[in-house]
Amino acid sequence: MKYYLAVDIGASSGRLILGHREEGKMILEEVHRFGNGMEMQNGHLTWDVDQLFAEIITGMKKCAELGKFPESIGVDTWAVDFVLLDAQDQRIGDAVGYRDHRTQGMDQKVYEVIGEEKLYLRTGIQKQPFNTIYQLMAVKEQTPEQMEQAETLLMIPDYLHFLLSGQKVTEYTNASTTQLLDPQTKDWDWDLIDRLGYKRELFRKICLPGTNLGSLTPGIAAEVGFNCAVVVPATHDTGAAVMAVPAADDQVLYISSGTWSLMGTEVKEAICTAESQRYNFTNEGGYDYRFRYLKNIMGMWMINSARKELAPDMSFSDICEGAAKQSISSIVDANSDCFLAPESMTKEVQNACAESGQQVPKGIWETAAVIYNSLAECYAQTAHEVEKMTGVSYDCIYIIGGGANADYLNRLTAKACQKKVCAGPIEATAIGNISAQMIAAGELENLKTARECIYHSFDIAEYEA
Numbered sequence: 278m279k280y281y282l283a284v285d286i287g288a289s290s291g292r293l294i295l296g297h298r299e300e301g302k303m304i305l306e307e308v309h310r311f312g313n314g315m316e317m318q319n320g321h322l323t324w325d326v327d328q329l330f331a332e333i334i335t336g337m338k339k340c341a342e343l344g345k346f347p348e349s350i351g352v353d354t355w356a357v358d359f360v361l362l363d364a365q366d367q368r369i370g371d372a373v374g375y376r377d378h379r380t381q382g383m384d385q386k387v388y389e390v391i392g393e394e395k396l397y398l399r400t401g402i403q404k405q406p407f408n409t410i411y412q413l414m415a416v417k418e419q420t421p422e423q424m425e426q427a428e429t430l431l432m433i434p435d436y437l438h439f440l441l442s443g444q445k446v447t448e449y450t451n452a453s454t455t456q457l458l459d460p461q462t463k464d465w466d467w468d469l470i471d472r473l474g475y476k477r478e479l480f481r482k483i484c485l486p487g488t489n490l491g492s493l494t495p496g497i498a499a500e501v502g503f504n505c506a507v508v509v510p511a512t513h514d515t516g517a518a519v520m521a522v523p524a525a526d527d528q529v530l531y532i533s534s535g536t537w538s539l540m541g542t543e544v545k546e547a548i549c550t551a552e553s554q555r556y557n558f559t560n561e562g563g564y565d566y567r568f569r570y571l572k573n574i575m576g577m578w579m580i581n582s583a584r585k586e587l588a589p590d591m592s593f594s595d596i597c598e599g600a601a602k603q604s605i606s607s608i609v610d611a612n613s614d615c616f617l618a619p620e621s622m623t624k625e626v627q628n629a630c631a632e633s634g635q636q637v638p639k640g641i642w643e644t645a646a647v648i649y650n651s652l653a654e655c656y657a658q659t660a661h662e663v664e665k666m667t668g669v670s671y672d673c674i675y676i677i678g679g680g681a682n683a684d685y686l687n688r689l690t691a692k693a694c695q696k697k698v699c700a701g702p703i704e705a706t707a708i709g710n711i712s713a714q715m716i717a718a719g720e721l722e723n724l725k726t727a728r729e730c731i732y733h734s735f736d737i738a739e740y741e742a
């Protein structure tokens with residue numbers, strides 16, 4: 278039996294999942310799960326990357342205890358965040374998270390060098406205040422000594438791969454979220470990097486999903502009790518999830534539903550027009566150089582935050598069930614930046630309802646009902662925009678990732694979009710990660726066969742429009 282180990286770390290939790298194939302089907306086994314989140318440290322919201330790496334080691338040791346030794350391991354995480362390393366490969370400063378306020382006003386600093394429209398035309402990446410391009414401007418402006426000292430920039434999964442293998446590379450799908458890549462050459466946009474005053478030396482060679490970085494370092498191998506290859510998946514979690522869309526057709530509409538809802542399709546050429554910019558669509562790099570043409574929608578972050586504040590012990594299925602029984606019809610703009618990092622999500626939703634003269638929700642169920650209805654509405658609007666931009670009409674929406682569990686939201690989505698919804702697989706990100714490793718090992722032929730295998734291996738719930 279050949280096992281492949283996916284390390285999949287999202288903004289609120291991480292997991293190590295072993296995958297193997299049996300009679301043509303992909304079988305998963307979760308070996309370790311742990312919490313994650315940004316914590317305030319030295320005045321900034323930061324990730325505890327040392328703890329994350331310690332959890333990876335714990336999970337790898339559990340594989341050894343089970344006697345299931347993987348052929349390879351690969352890490353995916355959320356996008357845009359990075360660490361800086363000095364000449365001795367030591368981390369400089371904290372791993373600041375994307376919801377931190379340090380990026381405030383940094384967009385304007387970037388636009389002094391290159392206008393917003395030109396930047397979109399050039400990179401095809403949607404404006405998100407937290408894109409790496411703006412975060413690096415924050416480093417340059419607020420802690421220039423760190424920029425000065427830095428010799429290497431590694432995105433979070435690249436850093437974790439470095440700790441595992443000793444190799445410093447930057448994986449393509451995640452690199453695209455820096456907003457510093459050229460979508461034509463698929464390499465760093467050196468001219469843009471120069472103009473922004475970021476040091477060229479920081480940026481490592483871009484490698485594609487499937488790249489074999491060699492074995493674990495001797496130290497790590499000794500610690501976990503086995504050795505294996507480190508094979509880079511699509512390290513951007515959304516890129517990995519999109520690989521696991523269980524469809525035979527290339528032209529499909531998907532929502533990768535987790536902390537964020539990433540809704541879009543795959544295209545062969547980046548769409549960088551002014552209209553696309555107005556709709557705030559992005560062209561993130563995907564597996565096989567497919568572009569993930571999509572939009573960020575606030576997603577389960579809103580529900581997770583409201584639950585934490587109002588009913589931390591209630592299960593998501595109880596929240597869904599309770600929300601479905603409410604009559605409140607208020608809707609907020611699930612794309613508004615005010616929901617990015619509010620002090621209180623509940624209050625922010627209430628304010629948005631009050632300001633627009635709608636009924637103000639009270640308690641978890643009404644608040645959840647407003648959030649679910651708002652998300653479904655936003656999905657419908659986005660579906661319409663994708664269809665307009667690609668000229669394709671889609672009759673089904675594939676919802677993948679943890680949010681595919683939200684039965685009430687799936688029903689609302691089918692109704693609001695007037696499309697069939699296919700929900701699942703839940704562990705799409707880990708499945709995509711494992712698929713890239715299996716393709717690299719020759720165990721699956723290509724992305725198409727991987728998607729066929731995924732379709733036959735996992736439960737997919739259907740909701741009629």
Ligand code: LRH
Pocket residue numbers: 287288354355356357375513514515535536537539573
């Ligand atoms: C989802 C995600 C998304 C990014 C955001 C930072 O986890 O990677 O694709 O925009 O986090």
